[in-house]
Amino acid sequence: MHRLAPEVKILATLLFTVVVVATPREELWAFGGYAVLLAAVAGAAGVPMKWLARRASIELPFVLLAVALPFAGHGERVGWLGMSLSVDGLYGAWNIVAKGTLGVVASLLLAASTTMRDLIVGLDRLRCPAVFTQIATFMLRYLDILADDARRMRIARLSRGYDPRFLWQVKAFAVSVGSLFLRAYERGERVYLAMVSRGYDGRLPRPEAGGATAAQWAQSAVLPAAAAAIAMTAVLR
Known part of the structure; x- marks a missing residue:
């Protein structure tokens, strides 16, 4: 993970996030599969779960917003512990928490395995x-x-x-x-x-070597490909 070229990690993270966002919120098991994939990536990168959990707390404001949705939602309602909760609101809260958490953790794994300088180099190589x-x-x-x-x-x-x-x-x-x-x-x-x-022409100097190899592109494709397989299974089953 740490030795991969930055551009392959950036693209893999982006594609994984797109797949997660496109997954229907009703397919609860698919999000569990995505979490397993991220846990495997964290283990391969040597990133401690405690480190991820502490920094993932940045999404707490959105979680607090999601908590209000079951109470404020409309449509069909269910009872739980004496409370009347909206079914659509429950799905909406789950949608925000699940997809937000997976996106934040994926971004944290990218940041943990890539320096800021390499992130900028990777974006430049991706023609940002x-x-x-x-x-x-x-x-x-x-x-x-x-x-x-x-x-x-x-x-x-x-x-x-x-x-x-x-x-x-x-x-x-x-x-x-x-x-x-x-x-x-x-x-x-x-x-x-x-x-x-000193001759600046609108573009900073770029490193000549160090681009991603075919093997690195193939390695980075494992995460989004596995996520896409889970999403396709969830949609077609």
């Missing part, structure tokens, strides 16, 4: 728009610098005895954000002019 990959490259390169600028500005504010903590003191925070934006904009202008003076 150059503007997008260049913005992502500069964001990755200068994010630490901007965070350091923000930290210094906060220290300067604290050293002057001003530490806004309440809503009516939000002006100081807004001024800091505006100042940070101006610094980032000016730095971007200087970097762009320096790049143009």
Whole structure:
């Protein structure tokens, strides 16, 4: 997993997610099959389940939204523990939780086995728009610098005895954000002019070697192919 070229992992993750989203929500067993596939990938990549579970908590707001659907849905209703629940709402909640969780876990497995730099290289090899990959490259390169600028500005504010903590003191925070934006904009202008003076023609240099081999494409196709087989079985049975 870690040695595969980034473009094959990105495409495999995308195709797997498309198959999961296209699966009818009533085919409950199919989602169990997808979960088994992801567990196998996690085992092959050596990614701990605890690590995945902790970071998958990012979807909790959507899960909380899904909890309300059985109560707010219309149509046929069923009783459970003295509560009247909508059948369509139950399926809707299951649809959000199951597909959202599988998509988040698949993305986490991609992030766990691929560095940020390799992700950008993979997107570039997949002919992702150059503007997008260049913005992502500069964001990755200068994010630490901007965070350091923000930290210094906060220290300067604290050293002057001003530490806004309440809503009516939000002006100081807004001024800091505006100042940070101006610094980032000016730095971007200087970097762009320096790049143009060195022959920049609208595209960053690309690595010449290191593309995916046929064997790597075949290995990466196992996950989406297995997911497609489960989806076809669910639809045709």
